[in-house]
Amino acid sequence: MISKIVVLGSGNVAYHLVKALSISNFTILQIFSRNQKTGKELAKLCKSKFTDKISSITKDADAYFFAMNDTANETISSQISISKDKLLLHTAGSLSMNIFKDKTNNYGVFYPFQTFTKNIDCDFSKVPICIEASNTPSLKKIKYIAIQLACKSIEIDEEKRKKLHLAGVFASNFMNHCIYIGENILEKSDIGKELLEPLLKQSFKKTLSVGAKDSQTGPAIRMDHQIIGKHIDLLGEKSTESEIYKIISKSIYKTYNIDNEE
Protein backbone atom coordinates (compact mmCIF):
# COMPACT_ATOMS: atom_id res chain seq x y z
CA MET A 1 0.00 0.00 0.00
CA ILE A 2 0.96 3.68 0.13
CA SER A 3 3.74 4.44 2.60
CA LYS A 4 6.32 6.84 1.16
CA ILE A 5 5.10 10.25 0.10
CA VAL A 6 6.40 13.38 -1.61
CA VAL A 7 4.51 16.62 -1.01
CA LEU A 8 4.86 19.42 -3.55
CA GLY A 9 4.09 22.80 -2.02
CA SER A 10 4.75 24.52 1.29
CA GLY A 11 1.70 26.75 1.72
CA ASN A 12 -1.21 26.44 4.13
CA VAL A 13 -2.69 23.25 2.65
CA ALA A 14 0.69 21.53 2.30
CA TYR A 15 1.59 22.48 5.86
CA HIS A 16 -1.49 20.91 7.46
CA LEU A 17 -1.47 17.91 5.11
CA VAL A 18 2.16 17.16 5.93
CA LYS A 19 1.48 17.43 9.66
CA ALA A 20 -1.47 15.03 9.37
CA LEU A 21 0.43 12.53 7.19
CA SER A 22 3.43 12.58 9.52
CA ILE A 23 1.48 11.74 12.65
CA SER A 24 -0.37 9.00 10.75
CA ASN A 25 2.84 7.06 10.15
CA PHE A 26 3.36 7.92 6.51
CA THR A 27 6.94 8.72 5.60
CA ILE A 28 7.39 12.08 3.96
CA LEU A 29 10.42 11.40 1.76
CA GLN A 30 10.71 14.90 0.40
CA ILE A 31 9.18 18.35 0.20
CA PHE A 32 9.39 20.12 -3.14
CA SER A 33 8.79 23.85 -3.15
CA ARG A 34 9.89 26.81 -5.23
CA ASN A 35 9.88 28.80 -2.01
CA GLN A 36 13.12 27.81 -0.28
CA LYS A 37 12.25 29.39 3.05
CA THR A 38 8.83 27.82 3.65
CA GLY A 39 9.87 24.61 1.87
CA LYS A 40 12.87 24.06 4.13
CA GLU A 41 10.81 24.88 7.22
CA LEU A 42 8.21 22.32 6.27
CA ALA A 43 10.87 19.68 5.47
CA LYS A 44 12.41 20.29 8.88
CA LEU A 45 9.01 19.98 10.57
CA CYS A 46 8.47 16.48 9.12
CA LYS A 47 12.17 15.49 9.17
CA SER A 48 12.31 15.01 5.42
CA LYS A 49 14.51 16.24 2.60
CA PHE A 50 13.90 19.39 0.61
CA THR A 51 14.38 20.30 -3.01
CA ASP A 52 13.42 23.21 -5.21
CA LYS A 53 14.57 21.48 -8.42
CA ILE A 54 12.06 19.49 -10.41
CA SER A 55 14.80 17.17 -11.70
CA SER A 56 15.78 16.33 -8.10
CA ILE A 57 12.33 15.11 -7.05
CA THR A 58 12.84 11.56 -5.80
CA LYS A 59 11.44 8.68 -7.86
CA ASP A 60 11.17 6.43 -4.79
CA ALA A 61 7.83 7.55 -3.35
CA ASP A 62 4.54 5.68 -3.66
CA ALA A 63 2.44 8.83 -3.94
CA TYR A 64 2.98 12.48 -4.89
CA PHE A 65 0.70 15.16 -3.45
CA PHE A 66 0.50 18.32 -5.56
CA ALA A 67 -0.54 20.98 -3.02
CA MET A 68 0.46 24.17 -4.83
CA ASN A 69 -1.70 26.71 -6.63
CA ASP A 70 -3.43 25.50 -9.81
CA THR A 71 -0.92 27.01 -12.24
CA ALA A 72 2.02 25.47 -10.38
CA ASN A 73 0.26 22.10 -10.07
CA GLU A 74 -0.23 22.05 -13.84
CA THR A 75 3.26 23.25 -14.73
CA ILE A 76 5.18 21.02 -12.33
CA SER A 77 3.07 17.93 -13.10
CA SER A 78 3.85 18.34 -16.81
CA GLN A 79 7.57 18.49 -16.05
CA ILE A 80 7.95 15.80 -13.40
CA SER A 81 9.60 12.54 -14.37
CA ILE A 82 8.34 9.44 -12.53
CA SER A 83 7.40 5.87 -13.40
CA LYS A 84 3.89 4.93 -14.54
CA ASP A 85 3.02 2.96 -11.40
CA LYS A 86 3.11 5.97 -9.08
CA LEU A 87 -0.01 7.64 -7.66
CA LEU A 88 -0.31 11.35 -8.47
CA LEU A 89 -2.81 13.43 -6.49
CA HIS A 90 -3.68 17.09 -6.24
CA THR A 91 -5.47 18.86 -3.39
CA ALA A 92 -7.29 21.54 -5.40
CA GLY A 93 -10.98 22.41 -5.54
CA SER A 94 -11.29 23.66 -9.09
CA LEU A 95 -8.63 21.73 -11.02
CA SER A 96 -9.22 18.66 -13.20
CA MET A 97 -7.40 15.47 -12.27
CA ASN A 98 -6.59 15.09 -15.96
CA ILE A 99 -3.52 17.32 -15.51
CA PHE A 100 -1.84 13.98 -14.63
CA LYS A 101 -3.18 11.82 -17.46
CA ASP A 102 -0.05 11.92 -19.64
CA LYS A 103 2.20 10.90 -16.72
CA THR A 104 0.55 7.82 -15.25
CA ASN A 105 -2.66 5.81 -15.23
CA ASN A 106 -2.97 6.20 -11.48
CA TYR A 107 -4.07 9.59 -10.38
CA GLY A 108 -6.79 11.47 -8.65
CA VAL A 109 -7.94 14.22 -6.32
CA PHE A 110 -7.55 14.52 -2.56
CA TYR A 111 -9.33 17.82 -1.81
CA PRO A 112 -9.58 18.64 1.90
CA PHE A 113 -12.64 20.91 2.16
CA GLN A 114 -11.38 23.22 4.87
CA THR A 115 -9.74 26.61 5.45
CA PHE A 116 -6.11 26.15 6.49
CA THR A 117 -3.86 28.73 8.10
CA LYS A 118 -0.33 27.86 9.24
CA ASN A 119 0.06 28.12 13.00
CA ILE A 120 -3.69 27.89 13.58
CA ASP A 121 -4.60 24.42 14.82
CA CYS A 122 -6.81 22.25 12.67
CA ASP A 123 -8.17 18.85 13.63
CA PHE A 124 -7.49 17.13 10.31
CA SER A 125 -9.65 14.15 11.26
CA LYS A 126 -12.70 16.45 11.08
CA VAL A 127 -11.89 17.57 7.52
CA PRO A 128 -14.08 16.04 4.79
CA ILE A 129 -11.84 14.81 1.96
CA CYS A 130 -13.42 15.07 -1.51
CA ILE A 131 -11.93 12.34 -3.65
CA GLU A 132 -11.90 11.33 -7.30
CA ALA A 133 -9.73 8.75 -9.08
CA SER A 134 -8.70 7.63 -12.56
CA ASN A 135 -9.31 3.94 -11.80
CA THR A 136 -10.44 1.56 -9.04
CA PRO A 137 -6.97 0.71 -7.65
CA SER A 138 -6.20 4.43 -7.32
CA LEU A 139 -9.55 5.04 -5.62
CA LYS A 140 -8.74 2.30 -3.10
CA LYS A 141 -5.35 3.83 -2.40
CA ILE A 142 -6.84 7.30 -1.91
CA LYS A 143 -9.47 5.91 0.46
CA TYR A 144 -6.73 4.10 2.35
CA ILE A 145 -4.84 7.37 2.88
CA ALA A 146 -8.02 9.09 4.11
CA ILE A 147 -8.72 6.22 6.52
CA GLN A 148 -5.19 6.43 7.91
CA LEU A 149 -5.78 10.14 8.58
CA ALA A 150 -9.10 9.21 10.29
CA CYS A 151 -10.88 11.40 7.74
CA LYS A 152 -14.25 10.95 6.13
CA SER A 153 -13.84 10.73 2.35
CA ILE A 154 -16.58 11.62 -0.12
CA GLU A 155 -16.48 10.59 -3.77
CA ILE A 156 -17.42 13.63 -5.78
CA ASP A 157 -16.91 14.37 -9.48
CA GLU A 158 -15.14 17.38 -10.92
CA GLU A 159 -18.26 19.44 -11.66
CA LYS A 160 -19.61 19.06 -8.14
CA ARG A 161 -16.19 19.63 -6.61
CA LYS A 162 -15.95 22.96 -8.44
CA LYS A 163 -19.36 23.97 -7.09
CA LEU A 164 -18.31 22.93 -3.60
CA HIS A 165 -15.15 25.02 -3.87
CA LEU A 166 -17.21 28.02 -5.02
CA ALA A 167 -19.66 27.53 -2.14
CA GLY A 168 -16.71 27.42 0.26
CA VAL A 169 -15.34 30.71 -1.06
CA PHE A 170 -18.66 32.41 -0.23
CA ALA A 171 -19.29 30.61 3.06
CA SER A 172 -15.75 30.98 4.41
CA ASN A 173 -13.62 33.57 2.58
CA PHE A 174 -16.36 36.11 1.79
CA MET A 175 -18.16 35.51 5.08
CA ASN A 176 -14.87 36.20 6.86
CA HIS A 177 -14.20 39.34 4.83
CA CYS A 178 -17.56 40.81 5.80
CA ILE A 179 -16.56 40.35 9.44
CA TYR A 180 -13.23 42.00 8.63
CA ILE A 181 -15.00 45.05 7.17
CA GLY A 182 -17.09 45.25 10.34
CA GLU A 183 -13.99 45.00 12.54
CA ASN A 184 -12.26 47.62 10.42
CA ILE A 185 -15.17 50.10 10.75
CA LEU A 186 -14.92 49.77 14.53
CA GLU A 187 -11.15 50.15 14.53
CA LYS A 188 -11.28 53.31 12.42
CA SER A 189 -13.96 54.72 14.77
CA ASP A 190 -11.99 53.85 17.88
CA ILE A 191 -14.68 51.46 19.12
CA GLY A 192 -13.47 48.30 20.86
CA LYS A 193 -13.73 45.21 18.64
CA GLU A 194 -14.75 43.09 21.62
CA LEU A 195 -18.25 44.63 21.28
CA LEU A 196 -18.68 42.46 18.17
CA GLU A 197 -18.05 39.17 19.94
CA PRO A 198 -21.53 38.50 21.38
CA LEU A 199 -23.08 39.39 18.01
CA LEU A 200 -20.70 37.07 16.12
CA LYS A 201 -21.22 34.21 18.56
CA GLN A 202 -25.01 34.45 18.37
CA SER A 203 -24.91 34.81 14.56
CA PHE A 204 -22.71 31.71 14.24
CA LYS A 205 -24.93 29.78 16.63
CA LYS A 206 -28.06 30.67 14.66
CA THR A 207 -26.49 29.83 11.30
CA LEU A 208 -25.26 26.45 12.51
CA SER A 209 -28.57 25.56 14.15
CA VAL A 210 -31.21 26.69 11.63
CA GLY A 211 -29.17 27.53 8.51
CA ALA A 212 -28.28 30.93 7.12
CA LYS A 213 -31.59 31.59 5.37
CA ASP A 214 -33.69 31.50 8.55
CA SER A 215 -31.08 33.42 10.57
CA GLN A 216 -31.13 36.65 8.60
CA THR A 217 -32.11 39.96 10.24
CA GLY A 218 -31.33 43.63 9.57
CA PRO A 219 -32.37 46.50 7.34
CA ALA A 220 -31.83 44.80 3.95
CA ILE A 221 -34.61 42.20 4.29
CA ARG A 222 -37.23 44.97 4.44
CA MET A 223 -35.15 47.32 2.21
CA ASP A 224 -35.24 49.99 4.92
CA HIS A 225 -34.18 52.95 2.76
CA GLN A 226 -33.80 55.29 5.72
CA ILE A 227 -31.14 53.13 7.43
CA ILE A 228 -29.53 51.98 4.19
CA GLY A 229 -29.14 55.60 3.05
CA LYS A 230 -27.44 56.54 6.33
CA HIS A 231 -25.07 53.58 6.02
CA ILE A 232 -24.10 54.42 2.43
CA ASP A 233 -23.39 58.00 3.55
CA LEU A 234 -21.12 56.72 6.34
CA LEU A 235 -19.22 54.46 3.93
CA GLY A 236 -18.91 57.11 1.23
CA GLU A 237 -20.96 56.74 -1.94
CA LYS A 238 -17.99 55.76 -4.13
CA SER A 239 -16.16 53.40 -1.74
CA THR A 240 -15.66 49.68 -2.36
CA GLU A 241 -17.44 49.05 0.95
CA SER A 242 -20.55 50.93 -0.21
CA GLU A 243 -20.53 48.92 -3.45
CA ILE A 244 -20.43 45.74 -1.36
CA TYR A 245 -23.16 47.15 0.91
CA LYS A 246 -25.49 47.92 -2.00
CA ILE A 247 -25.08 44.66 -3.92
CA ILE A 248 -25.41 42.40 -0.85
CA SER A 249 -28.43 44.36 0.40
CA LYS A 250 -30.04 43.91 -3.02
CA SER A 251 -29.27 40.19 -2.91
CA ILE A 252 -30.70 39.81 0.62
CA TYR A 253 -33.87 41.68 -0.36
CA LYS A 254 -34.35 39.47 -3.43
CA THR A 255 -33.84 36.33 -1.35
CA TYR A 256 -36.68 37.15 1.05
CA ASN A 257 -39.07 39.04 -1.20
CA ILE A 258 -39.06 36.97 -4.37
CA ASP A 259 -42.66 35.84 -3.79
CA ASN A 260 -43.89 39.43 -3.74
CA GLU A 261 -42.12 40.26 -6.97
CA GLU A 262 -43.33 37.32 -9.02
Place this chain on the structure above:
Amino acid sequence: MISKIVVLGSGNVAYHLVKALSISNFTILQIFSRNQKTGKELAKLCKSKFTDKISSITKDADAYFFAMNDTANETISSQISISKDKLLLHTAGSLSMNIFKDKTNNYGVFYPFQTFTKNIDCDFSKVPICIEASNTPSLKKIKYIAIQLACKSIEIDEEKRKKLHLAGVFASNFMNHCIYIGENILEKSDIGKELLEPLLKQSFKKTLSVGAKDSQTGPAIRMDHQIIGKHIDLLGEKSTESEIYKIISKSIYKTYNIDNEE
Protein backbone atom coordinates in the same frame (compact mmCIF):
# COMPACT_ATOMS: atom_id res chain seq x y z
CA MET B 1 -37.44 53.70 39.99
CA ILE B 2 -38.67 52.17 36.73
CA SER B 3 -41.22 49.40 37.21
CA LYS B 4 -44.13 49.67 34.75
CA ILE B 5 -43.28 49.53 31.08
CA VAL B 6 -45.00 49.89 27.71
CA VAL B 7 -43.31 48.30 24.71
CA LEU B 8 -44.14 49.65 21.27
CA GLY B 9 -43.46 47.06 18.56
CA SER B 10 -43.88 43.31 18.21
CA GLY B 11 -40.97 42.34 15.95
CA ASN B 12 -37.79 40.44 16.74
CA VAL B 13 -36.26 43.07 19.04
CA ALA B 14 -39.53 43.77 20.90
CA TYR B 15 -40.09 40.03 21.36
CA HIS B 16 -36.74 39.34 23.04
CA LEU B 17 -36.80 42.61 25.01
CA VAL B 18 -40.24 41.85 26.39
CA LYS B 19 -39.17 38.33 27.38
CA ALA B 20 -36.10 39.69 29.17
CA LEU B 21 -38.04 42.48 30.94
CA SER B 22 -40.76 40.05 32.04
CA ILE B 23 -38.42 37.60 33.70
CA SER B 24 -36.59 40.51 35.38
CA ASN B 25 -39.70 41.50 37.32
CA PHE B 26 -40.67 44.53 35.31
CA THR B 27 -44.38 44.82 34.65
CA ILE B 28 -45.25 45.10 30.98
CA LEU B 29 -48.45 47.15 31.19
CA GLN B 30 -49.17 47.15 27.49
CA ILE B 31 -47.92 46.20 24.03
CA PHE B 32 -48.63 48.66 21.25
CA SER B 33 -48.31 47.36 17.70
CA ARG B 34 -49.85 48.17 14.36
CA ASN B 35 -49.63 44.45 13.63
CA GLN B 36 -52.61 42.95 15.51
CA LYS B 37 -51.48 39.35 15.10
CA THR B 38 -47.90 39.63 16.40
CA GLY B 39 -48.90 42.35 18.87
CA LYS B 40 -51.58 40.22 20.51
CA GLU B 41 -49.25 37.20 20.60
CA LEU B 42 -46.59 39.21 22.38
CA ALA B 43 -49.11 40.72 24.84
CA LYS B 44 -50.31 37.20 25.63
CA LEU B 45 -46.74 36.00 26.15
CA CYS B 46 -46.10 38.65 28.83
CA LYS B 47 -49.67 38.67 30.18
CA SER B 48 -50.19 42.32 29.32
CA LYS B 49 -52.77 44.33 27.43
CA PHE B 50 -52.65 45.08 23.74
CA THR B 51 -53.60 48.09 21.67
CA ASP B 52 -53.10 49.15 18.07
CA LYS B 53 -54.47 52.67 18.71
CA ILE B 54 -52.04 55.43 19.58
CA SER B 55 -54.73 57.25 21.60
CA SER B 56 -55.22 54.13 23.73
CA ILE B 57 -51.61 53.87 24.86
CA THR B 58 -51.70 53.93 28.65
CA LYS B 59 -50.33 57.00 30.45
CA ASP B 60 -49.55 54.98 33.59
CA ALA B 61 -46.17 53.49 32.68
CA ASP B 62 -42.80 54.71 33.94
CA ALA B 63 -40.98 53.99 30.69
CA TYR B 64 -41.90 53.53 27.02
CA PHE B 65 -39.68 51.40 24.79
CA PHE B 66 -39.97 52.24 21.09
CA ALA B 67 -38.85 49.01 19.41
CA MET B 68 -40.27 49.46 15.91
CA ASN B 69 -38.53 50.39 12.68
CA ASP B 70 -37.08 53.91 12.51
CA THR B 71 -39.95 55.44 10.53
CA ALA B 72 -42.55 54.04 12.93
CA ASN B 73 -40.51 55.10 15.97
CA GLU B 74 -40.43 58.66 14.64
CA THR B 75 -44.09 58.77 13.61
CA ILE B 76 -45.55 57.21 16.74
CA SER B 77 -43.31 59.20 19.11
CA SER B 78 -44.53 62.43 17.50
CA GLN B 79 -48.17 61.38 18.03
CA ILE B 80 -48.02 59.84 21.51
CA SER B 81 -49.53 61.81 24.37
CA ILE B 82 -47.83 61.31 27.75
CA SER B 83 -46.75 63.49 30.66
CA LYS B 84 -43.32 65.15 30.74
CA ASP B 85 -41.95 63.02 33.59
CA LYS B 86 -42.01 59.75 31.61
CA LEU B 87 -38.89 58.08 30.24
CA LEU B 88 -38.95 57.50 26.47
CA LEU B 89 -36.42 55.11 24.95
CA HIS B 90 -35.80 53.63 21.54
CA THR B 91 -33.84 50.48 20.70
CA ALA B 92 -32.46 51.53 17.31
CA GLY B 93 -28.88 51.62 16.04
CA SER B 94 -29.07 54.51 13.61
CA LEU B 95 -31.78 56.80 15.02
CA SER B 96 -31.20 59.98 17.05
CA MET B 97 -32.66 60.10 20.54
CA ASN B 98 -33.85 63.61 19.67
CA ILE B 99 -37.01 62.18 18.11
CA PHE B 100 -38.32 62.42 21.70
CA LYS B 101 -37.14 65.93 22.57
CA ASP B 102 -40.50 67.67 22.05
CA LYS B 103 -42.32 65.16 24.26
CA THR B 104 -40.30 65.02 27.46
CA ASN B 105 -36.96 65.98 28.99
CA ASN B 106 -36.28 62.38 29.91
CA TYR B 107 -35.32 60.21 27.02
CA GLY B 108 -32.55 58.13 25.58
CA VAL B 109 -31.37 55.07 23.71
CA PHE B 110 -31.35 51.44 24.79
CA TYR B 111 -29.76 49.68 21.79
CA PRO B 112 -29.15 45.97 22.30
CA PHE B 113 -26.27 45.14 19.93
CA GLN B 114 -27.39 41.68 18.88
CA THR B 115 -29.21 39.78 16.12
CA PHE B 116 -32.66 38.72 17.30
CA THR B 117 -34.91 36.12 15.72
CA LYS B 118 -38.21 35.11 17.30
CA ASN B 119 -38.20 31.49 18.41
CA ILE B 120 -34.39 31.31 18.45
CA ASP B 121 -33.11 31.49 22.01
CA CYS B 122 -30.99 34.43 23.03
CA ASP B 123 -29.27 34.86 26.38
CA PHE B 124 -30.17 38.51 26.89
CA SER B 125 -27.72 38.88 29.76
CA LYS B 126 -24.88 38.43 27.21
CA VAL B 127 -26.16 41.28 25.02
CA PRO B 128 -24.18 44.55 25.25
CA ILE B 129 -26.61 47.47 25.65
CA CYS B 130 -25.46 50.69 24.01
CA ILE B 131 -26.97 53.57 25.96
CA GLU B 132 -27.34 57.32 25.62
CA ALA B 133 -29.50 59.72 27.64
CA SER B 134 -30.81 63.29 27.56
CA ASN B 135 -29.83 63.96 31.19
CA THR B 136 -28.25 62.34 34.24
CA PRO B 137 -31.46 61.09 35.91
CA SER B 138 -32.46 59.39 32.65
CA LEU B 139 -29.00 57.82 32.30
CA LYS B 140 -29.32 56.43 35.82
CA LYS B 141 -32.72 54.95 35.02
CA ILE B 142 -31.45 53.36 31.81
CA LYS B 143 -28.48 51.86 33.65
CA TYR B 144 -30.86 50.55 36.30
CA ILE B 145 -32.90 48.74 33.63
CA ALA B 146 -29.75 47.21 32.12
CA ILE B 147 -28.56 46.06 35.56
CA GLN B 148 -31.93 44.42 36.25
CA LEU B 149 -31.53 42.51 32.95
CA ALA B 150 -28.00 41.51 34.07
CA CYS B 151 -26.68 43.22 30.93
CA LYS B 152 -23.49 45.14 30.43
CA SER B 153 -24.29 48.71 29.33
CA ILE B 154 -21.91 50.89 27.35
CA GLU B 155 -22.35 54.65 27.03
CA ILE B 156 -21.86 55.51 23.40
CA ASP B 157 -22.83 58.63 21.47
CA GLU B 158 -24.97 58.77 18.34
CA GLU B 159 -22.12 58.95 15.83
CA LYS B 160 -20.34 55.92 17.28
CA ARG B 161 -23.62 54.02 17.67
CA LYS B 162 -24.31 54.50 13.94
CA LYS B 163 -20.86 53.14 13.11
CA LEU B 164 -21.43 50.20 15.42
CA HIS B 165 -24.75 49.46 13.73
CA LEU B 166 -23.07 49.60 10.31
CA ALA B 167 -20.28 47.28 11.51
CA GLY B 168 -22.93 44.87 12.78
CA VAL B 169 -24.68 44.81 9.40
CA PHE B 170 -21.43 43.67 7.75
CA ALA B 171 -20.30 41.31 10.50
CA SER B 172 -23.68 39.65 11.03
CA ASN B 173 -26.19 40.27 8.20
CA PHE B 174 -23.76 40.28 5.27
CA MET B 175 -21.57 37.58 6.78
CA ASN B 176 -24.68 35.42 7.13
CA HIS B 177 -25.82 36.13 3.57
CA CYS B 178 -22.48 34.95 2.16
CA ILE B 179 -23.04 31.67 3.98
CA TYR B 180 -26.56 31.56 2.54
CA ILE B 181 -25.20 31.97 -1.00
CA GLY B 182 -22.79 29.09 -0.32
CA GLU B 183 -25.60 26.91 1.04
CA ASN B 184 -27.74 27.81 -1.96
CA ILE B 185 -25.02 26.84 -4.47
CA LEU B 186 -24.81 23.42 -2.80
CA GLU B 187 -28.59 22.99 -2.73
CA LYS B 188 -28.94 23.83 -6.42
CA SER B 189 -26.13 21.35 -7.22
CA ASP B 190 -27.67 18.61 -5.10
CA ILE B 191 -24.69 18.53 -2.73
CA GLY B 192 -25.46 17.94 0.97
CA LYS B 193 -25.21 21.14 3.00
CA GLU B 194 -23.70 19.20 5.92
CA LEU B 195 -20.40 19.24 3.97
CA LEU B 196 -20.14 22.94 4.85
CA GLU B 197 -20.32 22.43 8.60
CA PRO B 198 -16.66 21.59 9.36
CA LEU B 199 -15.57 24.52 7.17
CA LEU B 200 -17.94 26.93 8.92
CA LYS B 201 -16.95 25.75 12.38
CA GLN B 202 -13.24 26.12 11.67
CA SER B 203 -13.79 29.52 10.01
CA PHE B 204 -15.77 30.77 13.03
CA LYS B 205 -13.15 29.41 15.42
CA LYS B 206 -10.34 31.15 13.56
CA THR B 207 -12.20 34.46 13.33
CA LEU B 208 -13.02 34.47 17.04
CA SER B 209 -9.50 33.52 18.08
CA VAL B 210 -7.24 35.65 15.84
CA GLY B 211 -9.68 38.10 14.19
CA ALA B 212 -10.98 38.10 10.63
CA LYS B 213 -7.93 39.73 9.03
CA ASP B 214 -5.51 36.98 10.01
CA SER B 215 -8.01 34.21 9.22
CA GLN B 216 -8.42 34.89 5.52
CA THR B 217 -7.54 32.24 2.92
CA GLY B 218 -8.66 31.48 -0.63
CA PRO B 219 -8.08 32.62 -4.22
CA ALA B 220 -8.86 36.33 -3.77
CA ILE B 221 -5.86 37.15 -1.54
CA ARG B 222 -3.46 36.21 -4.34
CA MET B 223 -5.93 37.30 -7.07
CA ASP B 224 -5.77 33.81 -8.62
CA HIS B 225 -7.29 34.68 -12.00
CA GLN B 226 -7.52 31.05 -13.11
CA ILE B 227 -9.81 30.04 -10.22
CA ILE B 228 -11.66 33.36 -10.10
CA GLY B 229 -12.45 33.07 -13.83
CA LYS B 230 -13.86 29.57 -13.36
CA HIS B 231 -16.00 30.74 -10.45
CA ILE B 232 -17.42 33.71 -12.39
CA ASP B 233 -18.27 31.31 -15.24
CA LEU B 234 -20.12 29.01 -12.83
CA LEU B 235 -22.09 31.92 -11.35
CA GLY B 236 -22.92 33.45 -14.73
CA GLU B 237 -21.18 36.69 -15.71
CA LYS B 238 -24.31 38.83 -15.25
CA SER B 239 -25.67 37.34 -12.02
CA THR B 240 -25.94 39.23 -8.72
CA GLU B 241 -23.77 36.50 -7.17
CA SER B 242 -20.97 37.14 -9.67
CA GLU B 243 -21.18 40.87 -8.95
CA ILE B 244 -20.81 40.07 -5.24
CA TYR B 245 -17.96 37.66 -6.05
CA LYS B 246 -16.03 40.26 -8.04
CA ILE B 247 -16.40 43.18 -5.63
CA ILE B 248 -15.57 41.16 -2.51
CA SER B 249 -12.58 39.53 -4.23
CA LYS B 250 -11.34 42.99 -5.19
CA SER B 251 -11.80 44.17 -1.60
CA ILE B 252 -9.96 41.14 -0.18
CA TYR B 253 -7.08 41.60 -2.60
CA LYS B 254 -6.77 45.29 -1.68
CA THR B 255 -6.80 44.45 2.04
CA TYR B 256 -3.79 42.14 1.81
CA ASN B 257 -1.80 43.74 -1.02
CA ILE B 258 -2.01 47.43 -0.22
CA ASP B 259 1.71 47.56 0.63
CA ASN B 260 2.65 46.28 -2.83
CA GLU B 261 0.50 48.86 -4.54
CA GLU B 262 1.75 51.88 -2.67
